Amino acid sequence: MAEIPNKFDVIVIGAGPAGSASAYYLATKGFKVLMLERGRSPGSKNVFGGRVYVAPLREIFSDFEKTAPIHRWVTRERMSFMYGNELVSLDYEGNDHKSFTTYLSQLVAWMALKAETAGVSIVNDITVTGLLKEGNKVIGIKSGNESVKADVVIDAEGVNRLVLESAGTVPPLKPSNVALGVKEVVKVNPEVLANEFGLGDGEGMAWSLMGDVTSGLPGGGFIYTNKDSVSIGLVMLLDNAISGANDEVYRYVERLKAHPKLNKYFKDSRIMEYSAHLIPEDVWSLRPPKLAYDGLLIAGDAAGFLLNLGYTYRGVDFAAYSGYLAGKAIEQAHELGGMSAINLAAYPKLLDQSFIMKNLKRFNGTNKLMHNRRLFxxxxxxxxxxxxxxxxxxxxxxxxxxxxxxxxxxxxxxxxxxxxxxxxxxxxx
Ligand SMILES: Cc1cc2nc3c(=O)[nH]c(=O)nc-3n(C[C@H](O)[C@H](O)[C@H](O)COP(=O)(O)OP(=O)(O)OC[C@H]3O[C@@H](n4cnc5c(N)ncnc54)[C@H](O)[C@@H]3O)c2cc1C
Incomplete structure (x- = not known):
């Protein structure tokens, strides 16, 4: 970190959707922004299922649809209930371009490049290990023995949030607060996408599965069609995966691909990528006591901004939009004269007025359904x-x-x- 200037207006921890969106917005408004990412490059550490809702991203990035890595627009939705070798499915076909499939690694790399082009300094391969404080005020970040100062820090480090934990801002994660997601991306023959999934050029499918996919453990499976590949995986509550899984979790994905009613979709497929990641689940328990502190804002998964409705996940658009709102709040605090918690209080207010908190409040309690075993x-x-x-x-x-x-x-x-x-x-x- 020696060559990095020692003072920025804003430091962003993590170049995921939340971090990149906030850094991009602030750079377009003239702020001097440093974004630090522990991965080799933005996108290299990010994991998701496969589908993103586009409206919030269109608002943040005006040229989104022209240049972003959109693989397929979701034109088919399918929800299946599995039992033994049989399954029952609900199918919906539309064509309204509300959500798309992609690789999160590509989408995040695109967002970070937008930020960099707007003037953000990005440093990869650096793990932030703590917050630099003066009394209760956050004045920068630490990485090992080194430190960099900023007027304000945006913590967008994702669900594990070890930096916030080490600063005493949040308690350690509990297995009951999070789910475990495992996923494979498999290369498939173009004819499979056309003939088995029934997709035309640019059309995509989002498919959720419940029941025997998780051997009855609370959670479910997902399948998304990309340009020339398919993302397949499943999500299980972590405490159930620890105590109730009767096999290595990745084997559940293998079994799903081999299911007699699904194997035709994976004929001659080849694994390109395998990944596993935690997901905020009990989002209200995960929520930090505050979202705005003196010199610190928290965005994305680190703040528990994720909506799981069983049939769909919304994390990427929530994360990106919360980062964007963090940027707007910093802009307002700057006009008010500084990055105190009082001036940054616009952030929770903006969140409350946005679809993020409206949705989280509307669906507060949905995670209780996960504990009703009969549903699975x-x-x-x-x-x-x-x-x-x-x-x-x-x-x-x-x-x-x-x-x-x-x-x-x-x-x-x-x-x-x-x-x-x-x-x-x-x-x-
Ligand atoms: C299996 C699975 C399926 C999902 N499916 C979907 C889906 O289909 N649609 C959807 O919208 N959402 C989905 N999600 C949720 C979505 O992926 C997340 O909500 C979203 O990625 C959160 O963005 P973020 O920027 O807050 O965090 P992250 O994407 O986790 O990014 C955080 C970044 O911070 C970096 N970082 C962490 N700690 C440090 C540190 N100390 N120093 C420097 N850098 C650090 C990380 O390397 C990472 O790049 C899914 C998640 C999983 C795991």
């Missing part, structure tokens, strides 16, 4: 049994209502449990 065991089995009873018959057809009750009973779910679980799902989702 009995109900996927019931969906399969229901479809079988409706469609696979010889002579007599049954009334749907009776068939629902019979399928529920077959899977150990009585009518009252069915109703109360139904109400719980409707209430939270």
């Amino acid at each position: 065991t009995a109900y996927p089995a019931m969906m399969v049994s229901l479809m079988k009873r409706i469609y696979s018959l010889d002579y007599e057809s049954q009334k749907i209502f009776n068939t629902v009750l019979a399928s529920a009973k077959e899977n150990g779910v009585g009518p009252f449990t069915l109703i109360s679980d139904g109400i719980e799902v409707i209430r939270y989702l």
Whole structure:
């Protein structure tokens, strides 16, 4: 770090979506910004499933659609319930360009390049080890024995947030606060994308799976189609993965690819990449006591800004937008005369007015559904049994209502449990 000037307006810890978006915004407003990334290059350490919602990114980067690495627009959504060798799927086909698939490594590299082009100094291969403080005020960062000063630091270090932990700002992560995600990117034949997934040029599929995919453990699987590859993986609550997984977690992904109803999508495929990462899950417990301190703002996964609705994850757009709002708050604090917690209080206010906090509040409690095991065991089995009873018959057809009750009973779910679980799902989702 010797050649780095010793004072910046802003230091950003982590060049992920949150860090890169904040650094980009601030550089376009004339701030002198240093962004530090522990990976070899921006994007090299970032992991996600495969789909990003575009609207917030369009707002941050006006030329987003022209130059960003968009692989395919999601035009097909599929949700499948798996039980044994069978599955029941809901399929939706649209064409409204609201979300796209990509590699996060490419998207983050693109965002960081935008930041660098706007004037941000990026230093890779550097791990920030602590916050530099004067009393309670953050005045820079430490990396080993070295330090760099800044008027304000944006912590965008992601879910592990070891820097915040070492500064005593947040407690250590608990396994019950996070989920474990594992993922493979596999190269597939173009004909598989066209014929098996049924996708035309530029069209993509986002597919979520529940049930036997995690052997009934709370969590689910995902499949996303990229330009010429497929991302496949699953997410499980970490404490359940530790105590309940009956195999190495990556083997669940192998089994998913080999499933009799899925293997045609992975015929002759070749693994290009394998990754694993934690994901904020119990986001309200993860939330730091404050988001704005004297000289410090917290953005992205480090602040617990992620929405998991079971059928979709929103982390990248939440992270990028929170970084962008951190940038706006710093701009306002600068006009007010300095980076005190009071002047930076615009940040939580901007977040409250934005889709981020509106969504997190609207879906507060959704993670409680993860603790209802029936959603991952009995109900996927019931969906399969229901479809079988409706469609696979010889002579007599049954009334749907009776068939629902019979399928529920077959899977150990009585009518009252069915109703109360139904109400719980409707209430939270
Ligand atoms: C398996 C999985 C599937 C997911 N699926 C989706 C999805 O489909 N769609 C979606 O929108 N979101 C998804 N997410 C969530 C999404 O990936 C995250 O919410 C998002 O990446 C958070 O961005 P961030 O910038 O806050 O953190 P990160 O992306 O984690 O970036 C943090 C950066 O900080 C760097 N860093 C960390 N510590 C230090 C340090 N001490 N010094 C210097 N640098 C440091 C890291 O190397 C990293 O580059 C998924 C996540 C996982 C794990």
